[in-house]
Amino acid sequence: MSAAAPGEVVLEGASRAFVVRADPARTLKELFIGRRGSEASGPPPIHALRDVTLRVGRGEALGIMGRNGAGKTSTLRVLTGIVPLDSGSAECGGRIVSLLEVGAGFGRDFSGRENIHLNGALHGLNRAEVEEKVERIVAFSELGDFIDVPVRTYSSGMFVRLGFAIAAHLDADVMLIDEVLAVGDEAFQRKCLARIEELMAGGMTLVLVSHDAGTIENVCARVVVLDEGRVAFDGPTADALAHYRRLLDDHEGSTVRG
Protein backbone atom coordinates (compact mmCIF):
# COMPACT_ATOMS: atom_id res chain seq x y z
CA MET A 1 0.00 0.00 0.00
CA SER A 2 2.68 2.45 0.98
CA ALA A 3 5.81 3.00 -1.07
CA ALA A 4 7.76 4.36 1.90
CA ALA A 5 10.01 1.91 3.74
CA PRO A 6 9.11 1.14 7.37
CA GLY A 7 9.91 4.16 9.52
CA GLU A 8 10.19 6.52 6.57
CA VAL A 9 7.99 9.59 6.30
CA VAL A 10 7.60 11.33 2.96
CA LEU A 11 5.49 14.34 2.08
CA GLU A 12 5.67 15.54 -1.50
CA GLY A 13 4.02 18.72 -2.65
CA ALA A 14 1.29 18.14 -0.07
CA SER A 15 -1.58 20.61 -0.18
CA ARG A 16 -4.83 20.57 1.68
CA ALA A 17 -7.53 23.19 2.17
CA PHE A 18 -10.44 23.01 4.59
CA VAL A 19 -13.79 24.62 4.11
CA VAL A 20 -14.74 26.19 7.39
CA ARG A 21 -18.35 25.74 8.40
CA ALA A 22 -20.08 25.77 11.71
CA ASP A 23 -21.44 22.34 10.92
CA PRO A 24 -19.25 20.31 8.59
CA ALA A 25 -22.02 17.97 7.55
CA ARG A 26 -24.74 18.89 5.09
CA THR A 27 -28.24 17.60 4.77
CA LEU A 28 -30.00 15.92 1.89
CA LYS A 29 -32.44 18.79 1.90
CA GLU A 30 -29.64 21.21 1.09
CA LEU A 31 -28.34 18.86 -1.57
CA PHE A 32 -31.69 18.71 -3.32
CA ILE A 33 -32.62 22.32 -2.88
CA GLY A 34 -29.12 22.97 -4.12
CA ARG A 35 -27.93 25.83 -2.01
CA ARG A 36 -26.92 26.67 1.47
CA GLY A 37 -26.87 30.14 2.85
CA SER A 38 -23.89 29.70 5.15
CA GLU A 39 -21.50 28.60 2.42
CA ALA A 40 -21.64 31.80 0.43
CA SER A 41 -21.31 34.01 3.49
CA GLY A 42 -18.83 31.84 5.43
CA PRO A 43 -15.08 32.46 5.59
CA PRO A 44 -12.93 31.43 2.61
CA PRO A 45 -11.29 27.97 2.70
CA ILE A 46 -8.25 27.67 4.92
CA HIS A 47 -5.14 26.44 3.15
CA ALA A 48 -3.72 24.38 5.96
CA LEU A 49 -0.91 22.93 3.85
CA ARG A 50 0.55 24.47 0.71
CA ASP A 51 2.99 22.43 -1.29
CA VAL A 52 4.74 20.93 1.73
CA THR A 53 7.66 18.64 0.93
CA LEU A 54 9.64 16.91 3.61
CA ARG A 55 11.35 13.62 4.19
CA VAL A 56 12.18 11.97 7.50
CA GLY A 57 14.46 8.95 7.66
CA ARG A 58 14.08 5.88 9.84
CA GLY A 59 15.06 6.51 13.46
CA GLU A 60 15.11 10.28 13.00
CA ALA A 61 13.26 12.72 15.27
CA LEU A 62 11.71 15.68 13.54
CA GLY A 63 10.26 18.60 15.43
CA ILE A 64 7.56 20.76 13.89
CA MET A 65 7.08 24.29 15.13
CA GLY A 66 4.99 27.17 13.96
CA ARG A 67 2.44 29.68 15.08
CA ASN A 68 -1.17 28.67 15.69
CA GLY A 69 -2.75 27.75 12.38
CA ALA A 70 0.57 27.22 10.62
CA GLY A 71 -0.38 23.67 9.61
CA LYS A 72 1.35 21.60 12.28
CA THR A 73 -1.63 19.50 13.30
CA SER A 74 -2.79 19.22 9.69
CA THR A 75 0.62 17.81 8.80
CA LEU A 76 0.23 15.11 11.43
CA ARG A 77 -3.35 14.34 10.45
CA VAL A 78 -2.29 13.97 6.83
CA LEU A 79 0.56 11.67 7.88
CA THR A 80 -1.79 9.38 9.81
CA GLY A 81 -3.69 8.89 6.57
CA ILE A 82 -7.04 9.89 8.06
CA VAL A 83 -7.22 13.18 6.16
CA PRO A 84 -6.70 12.95 2.40
CA LEU A 85 -4.70 15.53 0.41
CA ASP A 86 -6.05 17.78 -2.30
CA SER A 87 -2.79 17.28 -4.20
CA GLY A 88 0.63 15.80 -3.63
CA SER A 89 1.33 12.67 -1.64
CA ALA A 90 1.85 11.66 1.98
CA GLU A 91 3.39 8.38 2.98
CA CYS A 92 4.37 6.85 6.27
CA GLY A 93 6.03 3.44 6.21
CA GLY A 94 5.03 0.73 8.64
CA ARG A 95 2.82 1.07 11.69
CA ILE A 96 1.87 4.62 12.56
CA VAL A 97 0.86 5.43 16.11
CA SER A 98 -0.41 8.88 16.91
CA LEU A 99 -1.17 10.93 20.00
CA LEU A 100 -3.13 13.83 18.59
CA GLU A 101 -5.83 14.78 21.06
CA VAL A 102 -6.16 14.04 24.74
CA GLY A 103 -8.56 11.13 25.12
CA ALA A 104 -9.02 10.46 21.39
CA GLY A 105 -9.76 6.86 20.61
CA PHE A 106 -11.11 6.00 24.04
CA GLY A 107 -14.52 4.61 24.82
CA ARG A 108 -15.61 6.64 27.80
CA ASP A 109 -17.72 3.98 29.48
CA PHE A 110 -15.00 1.36 29.31
CA SER A 111 -12.18 0.75 31.72
CA GLY A 112 -8.58 1.67 31.04
CA ARG A 113 -7.77 -1.99 30.51
CA GLU A 114 -10.57 -2.44 27.98
CA ASN A 115 -9.37 0.65 26.18
CA ILE A 116 -5.90 -0.84 25.93
CA HIS A 117 -7.45 -3.76 24.08
CA LEU A 118 -9.50 -1.48 21.87
CA ASN A 119 -6.51 0.67 20.98
CA GLY A 120 -4.35 -2.33 20.23
CA ALA A 121 -7.10 -3.71 18.01
CA LEU A 122 -7.46 -0.35 16.25
CA HIS A 123 -3.82 -0.63 15.26
CA GLY A 124 -4.42 -4.07 13.83
CA LEU A 125 -3.13 -6.19 16.71
CA ASN A 126 -4.81 -9.45 17.65
CA ARG A 127 -5.78 -10.56 21.13
CA ALA A 128 -2.58 -12.45 21.89
CA GLU A 129 -0.44 -9.51 20.81
CA VAL A 130 -2.39 -7.11 22.99
CA GLU A 131 -2.41 -9.41 25.99
CA GLU A 132 1.33 -9.78 25.75
CA LYS A 133 1.66 -5.99 26.18
CA VAL A 134 -1.10 -5.16 28.64
CA GLU A 135 0.86 -5.50 31.87
CA ARG A 136 3.76 -3.39 30.60
CA ILE A 137 1.30 -0.69 29.51
CA VAL A 138 -0.50 -0.72 32.86
CA ALA A 139 2.80 -0.48 34.71
CA PHE A 140 4.05 2.37 32.54
CA SER A 141 0.83 4.36 32.93
CA GLU A 142 1.15 4.30 36.76
CA LEU A 143 -2.64 4.27 36.96
CA GLY A 144 -2.74 1.51 39.57
CA ASP A 145 -6.27 0.48 40.46
CA PHE A 146 -7.72 3.15 38.17
CA ILE A 147 -6.89 0.91 35.22
CA ASP A 148 -10.11 -1.03 35.91
CA VAL A 149 -12.30 2.04 36.29
CA PRO A 150 -14.24 3.59 33.36
CA VAL A 151 -12.06 6.25 31.73
CA ARG A 152 -14.78 8.89 31.96
CA THR A 153 -13.63 9.33 35.55
CA TYR A 154 -10.06 10.09 34.45
CA SER A 155 -8.40 13.49 34.68
CA SER A 156 -6.72 14.81 31.55
CA GLY A 157 -3.36 13.92 33.05
CA MET A 158 -4.49 10.32 33.47
CA PHE A 159 -5.73 10.22 29.88
CA VAL A 160 -2.33 11.33 28.64
CA ARG A 161 -0.53 8.81 30.80
CA LEU A 162 -2.65 5.97 29.49
CA GLY A 163 -2.57 7.31 25.93
CA PHE A 164 1.19 7.57 25.88
CA ALA A 165 1.68 4.25 27.66
CA ILE A 166 -0.38 2.56 24.95
CA ALA A 167 1.30 4.40 22.08
CA ALA A 168 4.74 3.62 23.47
CA HIS A 169 4.10 -0.11 23.49
CA LEU A 170 2.46 -0.73 20.13
CA ASP A 171 5.75 -1.36 18.27
CA ALA A 172 5.32 1.77 16.17
CA ASP A 173 7.53 2.41 13.17
CA VAL A 174 6.44 6.04 13.17
CA MET A 175 5.11 7.94 16.17
CA LEU A 176 3.26 11.22 15.73
CA ILE A 177 2.81 13.38 18.83
CA ASP A 178 0.90 16.64 18.95
CA GLU A 179 1.52 18.75 22.02
CA VAL A 180 -0.38 16.38 24.32
CA LEU A 181 2.65 15.53 26.44
CA ALA A 182 2.53 19.01 27.89
CA VAL A 183 -0.55 17.93 29.85
CA GLY A 184 1.37 15.43 31.97
CA ASP A 185 3.43 16.49 34.96
CA GLU A 186 7.16 16.99 34.66
CA ALA A 187 8.15 13.64 36.09
CA PHE A 188 5.93 11.82 33.64
CA GLN A 189 7.17 13.97 30.76
CA ARG A 190 10.73 12.97 31.58
CA LYS A 191 9.68 9.34 31.67
CA CYS A 192 8.01 9.73 28.26
CA LEU A 193 11.06 11.35 26.74
CA ALA A 194 13.28 8.58 28.10
CA ARG A 195 10.94 5.99 26.60
CA ILE A 196 10.92 7.83 23.27
CA GLU A 197 14.72 7.78 23.17
CA GLU A 198 14.66 4.07 23.90
CA LEU A 199 12.20 3.47 21.07
CA MET A 200 14.20 5.61 18.68
CA ALA A 201 17.33 3.67 19.49
CA GLY A 202 15.32 0.69 18.27
CA GLY A 203 14.67 2.46 14.95
CA MET A 204 11.40 4.29 15.56
CA THR A 205 10.82 7.58 13.74
CA LEU A 206 9.31 10.47 15.66
CA VAL A 207 7.45 13.53 14.44
CA LEU A 208 6.79 15.85 17.35
CA VAL A 209 4.74 19.02 17.32
CA SER A 210 5.42 21.36 20.20
CA HIS A 211 5.55 24.99 21.20
CA ASP A 212 8.00 24.13 23.91
CA ALA A 213 11.54 24.86 22.78
CA GLY A 214 12.95 22.87 25.70
CA THR A 215 11.23 19.62 24.71
CA ILE A 216 12.10 20.08 21.05
CA GLU A 217 15.76 20.77 21.85
CA ASN A 218 15.86 17.70 24.05
CA VAL A 219 14.49 15.29 21.52
CA CYS A 220 14.93 16.57 17.97
CA ALA A 221 18.11 17.23 16.04
CA ARG A 222 16.13 18.67 13.16
CA VAL A 223 13.14 21.00 13.10
CA VAL A 224 10.75 22.17 10.41
CA VAL A 225 9.18 25.57 10.95
CA LEU A 226 5.83 25.98 9.25
CA ASP A 227 4.28 29.30 8.43
CA GLU A 228 0.87 29.69 6.81
CA GLY A 229 0.98 26.14 5.55
CA ARG A 230 4.42 26.38 3.96
CA VAL A 231 7.81 25.11 5.07
CA ALA A 232 9.56 28.28 6.25
CA PHE A 233 12.66 26.54 7.54
CA ASP A 234 14.02 23.00 7.63
CA GLY A 235 17.30 22.32 9.39
CA PRO A 236 19.24 21.93 12.64
CA THR A 237 17.28 22.64 15.81
CA ALA A 238 19.28 25.66 17.02
CA ASP A 239 18.89 27.48 13.69
CA ALA A 240 15.22 26.51 13.49
CA LEU A 241 14.53 27.89 16.95
CA ALA A 242 16.19 31.17 15.99
CA HIS A 243 14.11 31.30 12.83
CA TYR A 244 10.94 30.53 14.79
CA ARG A 245 11.64 33.32 17.28
CA ARG A 246 12.25 35.79 14.45
CA LEU A 247 8.93 34.71 12.96
CA LEU A 248 7.14 35.34 16.24
CA ASP A 249 8.88 38.73 16.66
CA ASP A 250 8.03 39.77 13.09
CA HIS A 251 4.44 38.83 13.64
CA GLU A 252 4.24 40.67 16.92
CA GLY A 253 5.87 43.72 15.32
CA SER A 254 3.50 43.70 12.37
CA THR A 255 0.40 43.46 14.55
CA VAL A 256 1.65 46.23 16.82
CA ARG A 257 2.53 48.48 13.90
CA GLY A 258 -0.40 47.45 11.76
Add this chain to the structure above:
Amino acid sequence: MRRRPYAYLYEQMVRRELRQKYKGSVLGVAYYLVNPLVLTAAYALMFTYVLRFDRVEDYPLFLLIGIAVWLFFSQSLLAAAGSLIDQAALVRKVRFPREIVPAAVVSTQFVIFVVLIVLLLPVVLIVRGTLGAQLLLLPVVLGALGVFVLGLALGVSILHAYFRDVAPILGAALLPWFFVTPIFFRPTDFPGQAANPWLSDVLRWGNPIAPFIEAVRDVLYEGRVPGSGTLIYVAVAAGLALVCGRALFRRMERELAVVL
Protein backbone atom coordinates in the same frame (compact mmCIF):
# COMPACT_ATOMS: atom_id res chain seq x y z
CA MET B 1 1.13 -9.86 6.68
CA ARG B 2 -1.65 -11.64 8.52
CA ARG B 3 -4.77 -12.44 6.62
CA ARG B 4 -7.28 -10.64 8.83
CA PRO B 5 -5.39 -8.10 10.91
CA TYR B 6 -8.54 -6.33 12.09
CA ALA B 7 -10.53 -9.38 13.17
CA TYR B 8 -9.83 -8.54 16.80
CA LEU B 9 -11.07 -4.99 16.34
CA TYR B 10 -14.31 -6.31 14.88
CA GLU B 11 -14.71 -8.72 17.79
CA GLN B 12 -14.05 -5.93 20.30
CA MET B 13 -16.63 -3.68 18.70
CA VAL B 14 -19.33 -6.34 18.67
CA ARG B 15 -18.65 -7.09 22.34
CA ARG B 16 -18.73 -3.42 23.24
CA GLU B 17 -21.95 -2.96 21.34
CA LEU B 18 -23.59 -5.93 23.05
CA ARG B 19 -22.45 -4.76 26.45
CA GLN B 20 -23.48 -1.17 25.91
CA LYS B 21 -26.89 -2.34 24.74
CA TYR B 22 -27.89 -4.26 27.78
CA LYS B 23 -26.02 -2.23 30.34
CA GLY B 24 -28.33 -0.01 32.30
CA SER B 25 -31.46 -2.02 31.67
CA VAL B 26 -32.80 -4.28 34.39
CA LEU B 27 -33.75 -7.07 32.03
CA GLY B 28 -30.35 -7.14 30.36
CA VAL B 29 -30.11 -8.87 27.00
CA ALA B 30 -33.55 -10.34 27.63
CA TYR B 31 -34.87 -6.87 26.88
CA TYR B 32 -34.16 -7.48 23.21
CA LEU B 33 -36.22 -10.63 23.25
CA VAL B 34 -39.03 -9.04 25.21
CA ASN B 35 -39.52 -6.29 22.66
CA PRO B 36 -40.66 -8.54 19.77
CA LEU B 37 -42.75 -10.67 22.14
CA VAL B 38 -44.61 -7.66 23.49
CA LEU B 39 -45.18 -6.33 19.98
CA THR B 40 -46.44 -9.72 18.85
CA ALA B 41 -48.81 -10.03 21.79
CA ALA B 42 -50.20 -6.56 21.16
CA TYR B 43 -50.77 -7.11 17.44
CA ALA B 44 -52.13 -10.62 17.97
CA LEU B 45 -54.71 -9.30 20.44
CA MET B 46 -55.55 -6.42 18.17
CA PHE B 47 -56.03 -8.45 15.02
CA THR B 48 -57.60 -11.54 16.56
CA TYR B 49 -60.06 -9.97 18.98
CA VAL B 50 -60.58 -6.40 17.87
CA LEU B 51 -60.37 -6.62 14.09
CA ARG B 52 -61.50 -10.28 13.96
CA PHE B 53 -58.83 -11.20 11.45
CA ASP B 54 -58.93 -14.98 11.40
CA ARG B 55 -57.47 -15.94 8.05
CA VAL B 56 -54.20 -17.28 9.44
CA GLU B 57 -53.70 -20.27 11.71
CA ASP B 58 -51.49 -19.93 14.78
CA TYR B 59 -51.51 -16.25 14.15
CA PRO B 60 -49.11 -15.21 16.98
CA LEU B 61 -46.38 -17.43 15.53
CA PHE B 62 -47.05 -16.14 12.04
CA LEU B 63 -46.76 -12.59 13.36
CA LEU B 64 -43.74 -13.19 15.51
CA ILE B 65 -41.63 -14.46 12.61
CA GLY B 66 -42.46 -11.40 10.53
CA ILE B 67 -41.84 -9.05 13.42
CA ALA B 68 -38.50 -10.67 14.24
CA VAL B 69 -37.25 -10.18 10.67
CA TRP B 70 -38.62 -6.66 10.55
CA LEU B 71 -37.03 -5.64 13.85
CA PHE B 72 -33.65 -6.97 12.77
CA PHE B 73 -33.94 -5.02 9.51
CA SER B 74 -35.18 -1.74 10.97
CA GLN B 75 -33.11 -1.71 14.18
CA SER B 76 -29.94 -2.49 12.24
CA LEU B 77 -30.46 0.36 9.80
CA LEU B 78 -31.34 2.86 12.53
CA ALA B 79 -28.37 1.83 14.67
CA ALA B 80 -25.99 1.80 11.70
CA ALA B 81 -27.06 5.29 10.64
CA GLY B 82 -25.56 6.91 13.71
CA SER B 83 -22.70 4.45 14.16
CA LEU B 84 -19.92 6.40 12.43
CA ILE B 85 -20.81 9.55 14.34
CA ASP B 86 -20.88 7.59 17.61
CA GLN B 87 -17.38 6.30 16.85
CA ALA B 88 -16.05 9.62 15.57
CA ALA B 89 -13.31 9.64 18.22
CA LEU B 90 -11.90 6.43 16.77
CA VAL B 91 -12.40 7.33 13.13
CA ARG B 92 -10.55 10.60 13.57
CA LYS B 93 -7.66 8.99 15.37
CA VAL B 94 -6.51 5.91 13.54
CA ARG B 95 -6.66 4.62 10.03
CA PHE B 96 -8.53 1.34 10.10
CA PRO B 97 -11.13 -0.19 7.77
CA ARG B 98 -14.15 1.93 8.65
CA GLU B 99 -16.63 -0.65 7.35
CA ILE B 100 -15.98 -2.41 10.63
CA VAL B 101 -18.07 0.18 12.50
CA PRO B 102 -21.45 -0.39 10.78
CA ALA B 103 -20.62 -4.07 10.33
CA ALA B 104 -20.21 -4.46 14.09
CA VAL B 105 -23.57 -2.78 14.69
CA VAL B 106 -25.34 -5.06 12.22
CA SER B 107 -23.58 -8.12 13.64
CA THR B 108 -24.80 -7.26 17.12
CA GLN B 109 -28.38 -7.02 15.88
CA PHE B 110 -27.89 -10.23 13.95
CA VAL B 111 -26.75 -12.07 17.08
CA ILE B 112 -29.88 -10.90 18.92
CA PHE B 113 -32.07 -11.90 15.96
CA VAL B 114 -30.55 -15.37 15.64
CA VAL B 115 -30.92 -15.98 19.38
CA LEU B 116 -34.61 -15.11 19.06
CA ILE B 117 -35.06 -17.46 16.10
CA VAL B 118 -33.26 -20.29 17.90
CA LEU B 119 -35.47 -19.85 20.96
CA LEU B 120 -38.51 -19.74 18.74
CA LEU B 121 -37.52 -22.81 16.74
CA PRO B 122 -38.68 -25.60 19.11
CA VAL B 123 -42.01 -23.85 19.68
CA VAL B 124 -42.66 -23.45 15.96
CA LEU B 125 -41.59 -27.00 15.19
CA ILE B 126 -43.92 -28.43 17.81
CA VAL B 127 -46.93 -26.21 17.21
CA ARG B 128 -46.68 -26.22 13.42
CA GLY B 129 -45.14 -29.67 13.01
CA THR B 130 -42.67 -28.29 10.48
CA LEU B 131 -39.64 -30.42 11.31
CA GLY B 132 -38.27 -31.32 7.89
CA ALA B 133 -35.52 -31.07 5.31
CA GLN B 134 -36.55 -27.52 4.38
CA LEU B 135 -34.96 -26.40 7.69
CA LEU B 136 -31.56 -26.91 6.06
CA LEU B 137 -32.37 -23.76 4.08
CA LEU B 138 -32.81 -21.71 7.25
CA PRO B 139 -29.12 -20.78 7.70
CA VAL B 140 -28.93 -19.90 4.00
CA VAL B 141 -31.94 -17.62 4.16
CA LEU B 142 -30.84 -15.99 7.43
CA GLY B 143 -27.35 -15.52 6.01
CA ALA B 144 -28.74 -13.82 2.91
CA LEU B 145 -30.85 -11.57 5.13
CA GLY B 146 -27.76 -10.66 7.16
CA VAL B 147 -25.81 -9.79 4.01
CA PHE B 148 -28.71 -7.78 2.62
CA VAL B 149 -29.03 -5.72 5.80
CA LEU B 150 -25.24 -5.28 6.02
CA GLY B 151 -25.16 -3.84 2.50
CA LEU B 152 -27.95 -1.38 3.24
CA ALA B 153 -26.36 -0.48 6.59
CA LEU B 154 -23.04 0.38 4.92
CA GLY B 155 -24.86 2.76 2.59
CA VAL B 156 -27.02 4.31 5.29
CA SER B 157 -24.12 4.81 7.71
CA ILE B 158 -21.87 6.63 5.25
CA LEU B 159 -24.75 8.71 3.89
CA HIS B 160 -25.76 9.81 7.37
CA ALA B 161 -22.18 10.87 8.17
CA TYR B 162 -22.36 13.37 5.31
CA PHE B 163 -26.05 14.21 5.26
CA ARG B 164 -27.38 14.42 8.78
CA ASP B 165 -31.02 14.15 7.86
CA VAL B 166 -30.70 10.58 6.57
CA ALA B 167 -31.47 8.97 9.95
CA PRO B 168 -34.59 11.06 10.66
CA ILE B 169 -35.87 10.47 7.12
CA LEU B 170 -35.23 6.74 7.52
CA GLY B 171 -36.98 6.76 10.90
CA ALA B 172 -40.01 8.44 9.41
CA ALA B 173 -40.10 6.06 6.44
CA LEU B 174 -39.85 2.89 8.52
CA LEU B 175 -43.25 3.25 10.18
CA PRO B 176 -45.40 3.32 7.01
CA TRP B 177 -43.01 0.77 5.51
CA PHE B 178 -43.80 -1.54 8.43
CA PHE B 179 -47.52 -1.44 7.64
CA VAL B 180 -47.21 -2.20 3.92
CA THR B 181 -44.81 -5.06 4.60
CA PRO B 182 -46.53 -8.47 4.75
CA ILE B 183 -46.06 -8.89 8.49
CA PHE B 184 -49.69 -9.06 9.64
CA PHE B 185 -51.04 -10.61 6.51
CA ARG B 186 -50.12 -12.85 3.61
CA PRO B 187 -49.49 -10.81 0.47
CA THR B 188 -51.64 -13.31 -1.40
CA ASP B 189 -54.52 -13.20 1.01
CA PHE B 190 -56.13 -10.00 2.19
CA PRO B 191 -59.60 -8.45 1.84
CA GLY B 192 -60.14 -7.16 -1.69
CA GLN B 193 -57.29 -9.20 -3.10
CA ALA B 194 -59.50 -10.85 -5.71
CA ALA B 195 -60.49 -7.50 -7.20
CA ASN B 196 -56.91 -6.25 -7.45
CA PRO B 197 -54.62 -9.22 -8.05
CA TRP B 198 -51.78 -6.94 -9.15
CA LEU B 199 -51.63 -5.51 -5.63
CA SER B 200 -50.34 -8.73 -4.15
CA ASP B 201 -47.50 -8.77 -6.70
CA VAL B 202 -46.55 -5.24 -5.69
CA LEU B 203 -46.61 -6.18 -2.02
CA ARG B 204 -44.56 -9.31 -2.63
CA TRP B 205 -41.93 -8.05 -5.03
CA GLY B 206 -41.97 -4.27 -4.78
CA ASN B 207 -40.76 -4.29 -1.20
CA PRO B 208 -37.24 -5.74 -0.90
CA ILE B 209 -37.71 -6.98 2.67
CA ALA B 210 -40.97 -8.85 1.86
CA PRO B 211 -39.36 -11.85 0.09
CA PHE B 212 -37.02 -12.32 3.07
CA ILE B 213 -39.97 -12.49 5.42
CA GLU B 214 -41.74 -14.85 3.06
CA ALA B 215 -38.68 -17.12 2.84
CA VAL B 216 -38.15 -17.32 6.61
CA ARG B 217 -41.86 -17.90 7.10
CA ASP B 218 -42.01 -20.63 4.44
CA VAL B 219 -39.20 -22.53 6.11
CA LEU B 220 -40.34 -22.13 9.72
CA TYR B 221 -44.08 -21.65 9.69
CA GLU B 222 -45.32 -23.30 6.50
CA GLY B 223 -42.73 -26.06 6.59
CA ARG B 224 -41.97 -25.88 2.90
CA VAL B 225 -39.12 -24.92 0.60
CA PRO B 226 -39.58 -21.31 -0.56
CA GLY B 227 -40.45 -20.84 -4.21
CA SER B 228 -37.54 -20.51 -6.60
CA GLY B 229 -38.62 -16.95 -7.43
CA THR B 230 -38.33 -16.00 -3.76
CA LEU B 231 -34.97 -17.72 -3.35
CA ILE B 232 -33.52 -16.05 -6.43
CA TYR B 233 -34.89 -12.66 -5.35
CA VAL B 234 -33.37 -13.08 -1.87
CA ALA B 235 -29.95 -14.07 -3.23
CA VAL B 236 -29.86 -11.27 -5.81
CA ALA B 237 -31.08 -8.64 -3.33
CA ALA B 238 -28.40 -9.67 -0.82
CA GLY B 239 -25.61 -9.58 -3.39
CA LEU B 240 -26.76 -6.32 -4.92
CA ALA B 241 -27.16 -4.58 -1.56
CA LEU B 242 -23.69 -5.62 -0.45
CA VAL B 243 -21.97 -4.65 -3.71
CA CYS B 244 -23.72 -1.27 -3.91
CA GLY B 245 -23.40 -0.50 -0.19
CA ARG B 246 -19.68 -1.27 -0.21
CA ALA B 247 -19.08 0.72 -3.39
CA LEU B 248 -20.88 3.73 -1.96
CA PHE B 249 -19.01 3.42 1.32
CA ARG B 250 -15.62 3.21 -0.40
CA ARG B 251 -16.44 6.17 -2.63
CA MET B 252 -17.54 8.43 0.19
CA GLU B 253 -15.25 7.45 3.08
CA ARG B 254 -12.28 9.60 1.97
CA GLU B 255 -13.39 12.75 3.73
CA LEU B 256 -14.97 10.95 6.65
CA ALA B 257 -12.53 12.21 9.30
CA VAL B 258 -13.17 15.76 8.14
CA VAL B 259 -16.98 15.69 8.19
CA LEU B 260 -17.37 13.87 11.50
